[in-house]
Amino acid sequence: MNTAKHTFTDANTSKFVHIKEGDLDLQLHYNEAGEGAETIIMLHGSGPGASGWANFNRNIDHFVDAGYRVILLDVPGWSKSDPIVCTGSRSQLNATALKGFVNALGLDRVHLIGNSMGAHAVVAFALENPERLGKLVLMGGGTGGASSFVPMPTEGIKLIQGLYRDPTIENLKKMMKVFVYDSSSMTEELFQGRLDNMLSRREHLENFVKSIDANPKQFPDVGHRLGEIKAQTFVIWGRNDRFVPMDTGLRLIAGIPNSELHVFNACGHWAQWEHAEKFNRLVLDFLTH
Numbered sequence: 001m002n003t004a005k006h007t008f009t010d011a012n013t014s015k016f017v018h019i020k021e022g023d024l025d026l027q028l029h030y031n032e033a034g035e036g037a038e039t040i041i042m043l044h045g046s047g048p049g050a051s052g053w054a055n056f057n058r059n060i061d062h063f064v065d066a067g068y069r070v071i072l073l074d075v076p077g078w079s080k081s082d083p084i085v086c087t088g089s090r091s092q093l094n095a096t097a098l099k100g101f102v103n104a105l106g107l108d109r110v111h112l113i114g115n116s117m118g119a120h121a122v123v124a125f126a127l128e129n130p131e132r133l134g135k136l137v138l139m140g141g142g143t144g145g146a147s148s149f150v151p152m153p154t155e156g157i158k159l160i161q162g163l164y165r166d167p168t169i170e171n172l173k174k175m176m177k178v179f180v181y182d183s184s185s186m187t188e189e190l191f192q193g194r195l196d197n198m199l200s201r202r203e204h205l206e207n208f209v210k211s212i213d214a215n216p217k218q219f220p221d222v223g224h225r226l227g228e229i230k231a232q233t234f235v236i237w238g239r240n241d242r243f244v245p246m247d248t249g250l251r252l253i254a255g256i257p258n259s260e261l262h263v264f265n266a267c268g269h270w271a272q273w274e275h276a277e278k279f280n281r282l283v284l285d286f287l288t289h
Contacts, residue, residue, distance in 0.1 A: 015032055042056045181268040
């Protein structure tokens with residue numbers, strides 16, 4: 001493994017590409033690092049101010065050092081990608097955007113890592129484009145449907161929706177304190193950076209609210225189709241996830257034939273950030289064996 005010291009930043013890895021796929025004709029933003037023969041695409045979650053960089057900046061170096069090309073994609077309606085209102089399935093919309101993206105970059109086959117909303121997107125992509133998929137990693141999402149144990153919508157989802165409607169530093173801190181298991185490492189600088197990112201693209205916030213008002217169920221239950229996914233799948237969950245309950249992870253491994261589950265204790269909805277070092281080791285081992 002190459003362990004050269006990198007100086008990757010959001011700015012020096014930033015790129016744009018125009019896609020045309022299905023009904024979508026959009027400019028998408030992404031971050032790219034590494035030049036490996038195999039490509040890993042990581043898709044972020046749905047929180048206001050989220051981006052590929054914010055979700056996965058603790059994970060890039062490890063996979064680049066292992067010889068992978070690493071891409072962090074900003075899906076439509078987030079960060080520097082074009083705005084959009086989604087009145088149907090957000091999972092399907094993002095999967096269509098992902099297909100347009102891999103086509104635009106000329107990628108035949110990719111490994112996919114999806115966090116929360118990103119997990120819904122990569123499952124939808126896997127169901128429609130199995131031949132384009134290497135291995136699949138899902139964290140905190142992948143299918144909709146009600147939890148058998150936790151009232152829906154969950155505490156965390158209510159806080160996200162409240163933050164979209166009233167984007168203040170107070171509401172952001174309320175959400176982030178539930179988002180992770182231990183928020184003591186979250187600095188004022190991190191909170192302010194996230195708030196600035198949210199407020200820099202107010203149309204994204206407004207469009208998310210319009211989308212939810214038009215269709216409250218943005219992420220449909222695809223539990224009945226999970227058996228169609230033949231790719232090796234690694235499901236990762238936080239035992240203390242207050243956004244997407246852990247029984248969703250159990251449903252995923254019950255449905256996907258070639259799957260396994262790792263549960264982090266003392267972990268909320270952001271496993272790749274809260275337990276970055278071990279997450280990186282586990283996922284690398286999964287991808288290479």
